[in-house]
Amino acid sequence: MKKIQIRKTETIRLTSAAQPLYAGECAV
Amino acid sequence: MPTVDPTVLERPVKLHHLTFLDEGEEMTVGRPDIDAYVHLPRDGAELLKRLADGDTPEQAAAWYAEAYGETVDMSDFLETLEELEFLADDDTEVTTAEPVRWQRLGAALFSRWGLAAVTLIVVAAGIVLTQRPDLIPHYSHAFYTPSLIVVMLTLFLGQFPFLFLHEGAHALAGRKLGLKSRLRVSRRFYFIVFETSMDGLVSVPRGKRYVPILAGVISDLTATALLIIVAASTGGLIAGVSMALALGTAMRILWQCYFFLRTDLYYLTVTVLGCKNLHATSRDLLLRRLRRLFGRPVGEPISATETDRRAARWYSWLLLLGYAVMIFSLGYVVVPSLVFVVGEVVDRIIEQAPLPLLLDSVVVAVLIVGQFVVAGLLGLRERRLNRTVSSQPKAGSR
Numbered sequence: 001m002k003k004i005q006i007r008k009t010e011t012i013r014l015t016s017a018a019q020p021l022y023a024g025e026c027a028v
Numbered sequence: 029m030p031t032v033d034p035t036v037l038e039r040p041v042k043l044h045h046l047t048f049l050d051e052g053e054e055m056t057v058g059r060p061d062i063d064a065y066v067h068l069p070r071d072g073a074e075l076l077k078r079l080a081d082g083d084t085p086e087q088a089a090a091w092y093a094e095a096y097g098e099t100v101d102m103s104d105f106l107e108t109l110e111e112l113e114f115l116a117d118d119d120t121e122v123t124t125a126e127p128v129r130w131q132r133l134g135a136a137l138f139s140r141w142g143l144a145a146v147t148l149i150v151v152a153a154g155i156v157l158t159q160r161p162d163l164i165p166h167y168s169h170a171f172y173t174p175s176l177i178v179v180m181l182t183l184f185l186g187q188f189p190f191l192f193l194h195e196g197a198h199a200l201a202g203r204k205l206g207l208k209s210r211l212r213v214s215r216r217f218y219f220i221v222f223e224t225s226m227d228g229l230v231s232v233p234r235g236k237r238y239v240p241i242l243a244g245v246i247s248d249l250t251a252t253a254l255l256i257i258v259a260a261s262t263g264g265l266i267a268g269v270s271m272a273l274a275l276g277t278a279m280r281i282l283w284q285c286y287f288f289l290r291t292d293l294y295y296l297t298v299t300v301l302g303c304k305n306l307h308a309t310s311r312d313l314l315l316r317r318l319r320r321l322f323g324r325p326v327g328e329p330i331s332a333t334e335t336d337r338r339a340a341r342w343y344s345w346l347l348l349l350g351y352a353v354m355i356f357s358l359g360y361v362v363v364p365s366l367v368f369v370v371g372e373v374v375d376r377i378i379e380q381a382p383l384p385l386l387l388d389s390v391v392v393a394v395l396i397v398g399q400f401v402v403a404g405l406l407g408l409r410e411r412r413l414n415r416t417v418s419s420q421p422k423a424g425s426r
Contacts, residue, residue, distance in 0.1 A: 001099055001100070001101040002096075002098045002099060002100050002101060003101045003104050003105075004068065004069065004071070004072035004075065004100065004101075004104075004105050004108070005069060005072070005331060006066050006067070006068055006072065006108055006112075007066060007067045007304070007305075007331050007332075008065075008066055008067075009056060009058070009065040009066060009067060009227065009230045009304070009305070010230070010298075010304060010305040010307070010308065011225065011227055012225065012226045012227050012229045012230065012295060013214070013223040013224070013225055013226075013290065014195070014198040014223065014224045014226060014240070014241065014243075014244055014292050014295065015214075015216065015221040015222065015223040015224075015244075015290075015291060015292065016190075016191050016194040016195060016221060016222050016223075016244055016248075016280055016283075017216065017219040017220070017221045017280060017283045018187060018191065018219065018220040018221065018222070018399065020218070020219065020362075020399060
C-alpha cells in the first residue's frame with residue numbers, strides 16, 4: 001500500500017534586527 | 029492506523045480553495061486563506077487534483093492504480109488532508125482567500141518605475157560619496173554630539189522608523205503578488221527582531237520570490253542613500269543625526285549576513301539554490317553527527333529533497349561556525365558589557381554621584397540590559413508556544 005509522502009513547507013520570516021547597544025558606546 | 033469511515037471513500041470530498049505550484053519533481057500545494065502549504069510528490073498532487081475535480085476517493089484511487097500501477101493508501105491520504113485543514117466540512121462554506129489590502133500601492137512601489145527611482149537614489153548617493161568620502165558610514169558618525177546618552181537614544185529610538193520601513197517593504201512587495209503577511213516582534217539568538225511572516229511566498233514561482241525577499245534590504249539601502257544625500261546637502265545637527273541614522277541602517281544591512289539566524293540573505297540563498305528547507309535539514313544533519321560523535325543512537329534523517337541534502341553537507345558546517353561565533357561574542361562582548369554597565373550603576377549609587385550622572389547611568393543601563401531582558405522574555409514565550417503546539421496532534425512530515 002503506497003503512502004503519499006507530504007512535507008510541510010518552511011516558514012518564511014523576513015526580518016530586521018533591532019541594533020544591540022553595548023557598553024562600549026558609553027564617563028555626560 | 030487509518031480510522032476513516034469506509035463510506036467516506038464512496039462520496040466526493042469537499043476541499044477548500046487550493047493553489048498548486050509545479051516545481052519539477054514536487055508540487056507545492058496550499059490553502060492561501062490560512063497560509064498553510066505543503067510539498068507533495070507529483071503523483072500525490074495529481075491525486076489531490078482528482079479529488080478537487082470531484083472524483084470520489086474510490087475513483088481517484090482507481091485512477092492512481094491505473095496511472096502508477098500501485099495501490100494508494102487513500103485513508104491515510106484523507107487523514108493527512110484533514111490534519112492539514114484542506115478538507116471542508118459539508119455544512120461549512122468553502123473559504124477562498126480574501127483579496128489583500130495595499131495591493132495597488134505594492135504594485136506601484138515595486139514596479140519598474142519604482143525600482144528605477146530607487147536605483148537612481150542609490151547611484152546619486154554613490155556619486156556624493158566620491159566627492160565626500162567623509163560621509164561613508166563610519167562608527168565615529170554615531171558620536172555627533174558629546175552627550176553619549178543622546179547618542180544612545182538616537183541609535184535606539186532612531187532605528188524604529190527604519191525597522192518598520194524595512195518590514196513594510198517586505199509586506200508591500202508581497203502584497204503586489206497578492207500574498208498575505210503579518211508583522212510581529214521576535215528574536216534571533218539574543219537579537220530582538222521585527223519579522224514579517226509570509227509563508228505564502230512558497231506558492232509563487234521562484235523567480236517572483238526575489239523582490240519580496242530583497243525588499244527589506246532595498247529599503248535599507250534607499251534610506252541610507254537618502255540620509256547621506258541629506259547630510260551632504262545640509263550641515264550641523266541635521267547632518268549629524270542623518271549620519272548617525274545612516275550608520276545604524278548600514279549596520280542592519282550587515283546584520284543580514286548572519287544568514288545562519290535565517291535572515292533575508294538566508295532565504296535569498298535557499299531560493300537561488302532551489303532548496304525547500306535547508307536550515308532544518310542542516311540542523312538535523314549536524315545533530316545526527318554530534319550524536320554519532322558521542323556514541324548516542326542516531327535516528328532516521330528528516331524527510332528532505334536531494335537538493336537540500338546536497339546543500340546541507342556544506343551548509344551544516346557554516347551553521348556550526350555561525351553558532352560558535354555567536355556564542356563566542358556572547359561571552360566576549362555581551363556578558364562583559366552587561367556586567368560593566370550594572371557595575372557602573374552600582375558604583376555610582378555607592379559613591380553618591382551627582383543626580384545627572386546617576387540618571388545618565390540608569391538610562392544607559394536600562395537601554396543595554398533591557399534589550400537582552402526583552403530578547404530573553406521573547407525566547408521564553410517562544411518555548412511556551414512551542415510546548416503548546418507540540419502537545420497538540422500535528423500534521424507534518426509523513
